[in-house]
Amino acid sequence: MNTTDHSLPAIDVADLACGYSGQVLIKDITFQVKRGEIFFVIGGSGCGKSTLLRHLVGLNAPIAGTVKFFGECFNTATSDRQREMLKRIGVLYQGGALWSSLSLLENVMLPLEEYTPLDAAERAELACMKLAQVGLSGYDSYYPSEISGGMKKRAGLARALALDPAIVFFDEPSAGLDPLTSRRLDELIVNLRDLLGMTCVVVSHELASIFAIADRVIMLDKQAKGIIAEGDPRVLLTESKDARVREFLGRGEDAQTAARQNQPSP
């Protein structure tokens, strides 16, 4: 995984078919994510967004196709090599997925403990900094059961960032958050990209976030079992040829139909 060669795309997915126990849920998934891009995977409930994410990070083996990170094939690599590559990838899970037996600080320190030569004091310092970055300074010694859902999510992000990953995956980051916290999280994602040049892949159906921070989106559809649109969401909203896409992005209102209706009849 050569992260220094800037000509390579961060993620390169080709003809991916995903599903569970041999049953294909989505197929012919092909897309590329450029370095430093904020890339959204959008679509209605049950269209396979989270399934795609699980297959991208290796939690499930794809039925067909390839996933490449920085030019290196991930899904066909040996499991040792996969683990090596995963060190450069962070994942923020829907509920934060903090380890419940460890405090927040220990949660963030664990990846550092496993993979870095840092001593204990440095690890704690760095972990504190990561927690502060997500606005959780002072909560180091709290356990996951003692904090709110939004805080868990932020702590989960701090942990995902512990090893300064090159790519971060977000699974529905704004689900279950109030609009303000959700907005802060969006700002955090943009900041991370701007400061550290991380590539962010966000699975979401939160329109506010999509229009606020997405550089590019792909839209999945349950009936089509695959990608039905790709591009800038602001452009897709008005110019997509597919009514489903315009309707989704317009929250049930199709910009084109509305425009046609508003035209004065000759």
Add this chain to the structure above:
Amino acid sequence: MRLRANDTKFSFLHAVCPLNLFAMSEPIPPPPETRVLLRTQGEWLLVELQGAWRIIETRPSWLALLAGREPAQVKLVWGRLDDWDSALLLFVFEVRQWCHAKKVICDLSALPEALQKLLRQLVVVNETAMPSDRSRDFLTMVGLAAQDLWAKTKDIATFVGECVISATNLAKRPHKFRWRDCLDEMQQCGAMALPIVGLISLLVGVIMAYQSAVLMRQFGADIYVADAVGLVMVREMGAMMTAIILAGRTGAAFAATLGNMKAGEEIDALQTLGIRPVDFLVMPRIVALGVMMPLLALYSNALGIFGGMLVSRGVLDIPPAAYWVQTLTAIDLSDISTGLIKASAFGVLVGLAGCHRGLRAERSAAGVGRATTSAVVTGLLLIIVSDAIFAVMFNILGW
């Protein structure tokens, strides 16, 4: 034509009670029948709907109302309706379905638009909802069961293989082992289990002493109670009772903990960090059980023998010193070590069963429950099967 003229009864009551004693009381709900009035008008049977229709009350039955009549045309008429809900909808639907089946003309046009709209939805649901056939033939079921069995066997083999690889890796790099977690688990499954293991072992010793005393006394061989209790406790019951207690106590706890971690995506989070869940979660637990089980079994042996001593003193009048000396002559180190080897093996098996079921749990509350149950059952099964294998093995080896 009215089916029952209750109104006349009402006016009669009013007539005989000029003070109107009933005015203050709750209005008496009309009997169900009065909600439908049937009238014949030429070819038509007019069905007038009135009163209050509520889904929580019994609704009038169309067939009972008809009472054998066979109208050629039915028309539903909107009468003086106080209130209605799905009960009325179901009644109208029943009438419609009956007319449909009898090929009778059914005129619903007099009903309000809201009810007609609801009725159309009900008709659509009724016509499209086909109960899906989930039954399978015998051969398919056998095939599926065989596939399932094969998949499960493979899964268990994979899990055991992973544990072996993980154990060799950790033996090479012991600093990678989660010592703190392991000590925590030892505390949980070892020290915290002392009271229950102690109580049960003591009582097992007491029971065995009583039972053997009855037999031994007939031969005047009272002192041999010490041999019986000592040998059985050390070779068999100590390890077995401890293992059974820990299967229920610790194996279930392992399955529940890991199952919950899986439901909360905590296991996924480990995997995407490149950490093997087996290294991180399973090994510390199995090592903890494998180490603590023999220690607990030793403790159990001691308390079992002590229980036997108490009964001998109280019932058979054997002095504790004599009992102790007799016990020492009966058991030797090989008896104790076979018990401890077995205990350690039981510990590993209970740990494996608990962790495996936990890691394979479905991501739901019910899934965690099933995993826990299955962990205990599998643990007990493994204990008994392996005990039988050990019995044969030790017999051949002459230990």
